[in-house]
Amino acid sequence: MADVDDSANSPPLGIQTRADAAGAPVIAVSGDLDISGVERLRGAVAEAAAQHPEQLIFDVSDLRFMDSAGIAVLLVAASSVPSVRLLNPTAPVRRVIELTGLTDVLRVEP
């Protein structure tokens, strides 16, 4: 039900996993990330974490919105992989991370 509502007025959540030059998994998340999309992201994170990489990178440059449910998934990632980096967060996403005291836990770059 939430998914149906979601599609009506917000950009769809996009999740794509790739590897960067060093071979570290990069999960690009775009659109709106809220409770209706966290299961998909959780799946992508679990898949990437299953390879036991040294670090996991989230490319959130096109993520417009993230709520506390999205934060929770990032925290799952941060607790299962030694290092989590967050690339180019938009202002709303950056602010959520700051206000929840996660700036140090999730390495926000730049």
Add this chain to the structure above:
Amino acid sequence: MIAGEAADAAALGAPGTGEAAQDRATRLAVRARRPSGAALLALVLGLAITAGLAVTAAVLYHHNERRLLKLRVRELSLVLSGATQGVQTPLASAAALADATGGNAARFRTLMAPYAGPGRQFASVSMWPLGAGALRPRVTLGTPLARAATRASHVSALARRPGALDMVGLLNESPPALGFGYALGGGAGSYAVFAESPLPADRRSSLEQNSAFSDLDYAVYLGRGQHASQLLLTSVRHPPLKGLTASDTVPFASSSLTIAITPRGSLGGGFFHSLPWLIVIGGVLISIAASMLTERLAQGRMRAEKLAAQLDKLAAENRERYIEQRSIAQTLQQALLPSQLPRLPGLQVNARYVPAQAGGDVGGDWYDIVAIDERHVLLVIGDVSGHGVEAATTMALVRHAALAYIAEDHRPAAVLAKLADFVGGGEHDYFATVLCALIDVQGRTLTLSSAGHLAPLLLADGSGEYVSVKAEPPIGFPHSAPFREATITVPPGATLVAFTDGLVERRGEVLDEGLERLREMAISEHLGGDDLLAKLARDLTSDDHRDDTALVSIQWQT
């Protein structure tokens, strides 16, 4: 949706008394027996097409028959024209012989004997010398049918048209006959030959069975036109011919013959004759079949519509059940939240919980306000990540753990640290943001610590600002740094508003915008206590807000 459900209910009929059900069944049965409009239309269309095809086939058939009949009458005319020769040849030969022999009777007899007499071509043949006073036959073979005077008058006419076969009707004689005359010259020394060909008394004659014209009825008239008095021969009992006829007039000897024919059966063949009727029978059968098929389809559709209405009704029932279930879940959530808030002198405490509207799930937001002693109150407000019963049970676990730690130690940082140790990190995938605040009523101080939770709003003297407290990572995440505390002194009459993120989070906007919206709304009217929370809950949580929200206000009254 409501209208649709009402219509569904009407279509299905609300469960009623047995009498009403029976009435409904009767109505349905009547409806089922009556053919649908589509079936009637199919029948009418089919019959119309059938009629059109049948008429076309009939018209074509008749057109073809008429054409064939015209061809046949032309053929028959040619045959009749040819028959002239059959008459003229013997008579012309006899006239030539008579002229050449000076009217030798013996030679004439020898030549014409095979033609004259009963059962032969002519009933009588006679030779008449011309230009010798009174006309009188010199030789007569066979038995003359017409009186001598009649024959003499016709012979005298012959003298005026030498070299041409003359034909006269002797239709009033008994038996009736046709007279043929021929003369080579008109003056003295010439001879005329006159022959009579008998006709049946009733003019009935039939063509031979295997002749080319045995499929026709015919009537032959002397001269032009088809006058009954001029009828020579016919194959029918009651002339003239009726129905589809064709006629033709052909010159014959000095006169002419008119022949009329009508087909006995079908000239083009029996199949084409029957084709219109075959079309009618086949078309009617096909139309009825098509109509029945349409009716069956219509019935099927009706059944499908009925089924769809039933499914709609089931869906509506499911929706109701879902709403019911959600309200059960919300009741559960409300039950998990404190039913009573502490009442301390000099402090007004209010709280509200607003469930998520869009998802229909219970959330993981909670709050607790615990009176420590006469002057201290500890506020805990938190948000467990996720929704649903799982989040709610986790919330219950975390909440009761927090209550237990509060009983041991009421310093906010200590409560959060113990809670963080209890929940641990890494073994599960839930987190909780928690704000813990110790309120000193008389001392008007506030000590808080935050595990990833949004800072509360402090309202005083018509202005408002968020309490400056550094958020540590949420509970459930492994961390080593100790929780920090901030202690502030509040002005008299200040109000602390603590909340969860559902109140301020909006899609596509920076969280600060939501925080600023809350701040402005909180100071816009001088409301306090539950009035303030009611206004914030009403104005900041829209109808489709997706996250649940907890709100607490604590107002110093000194």
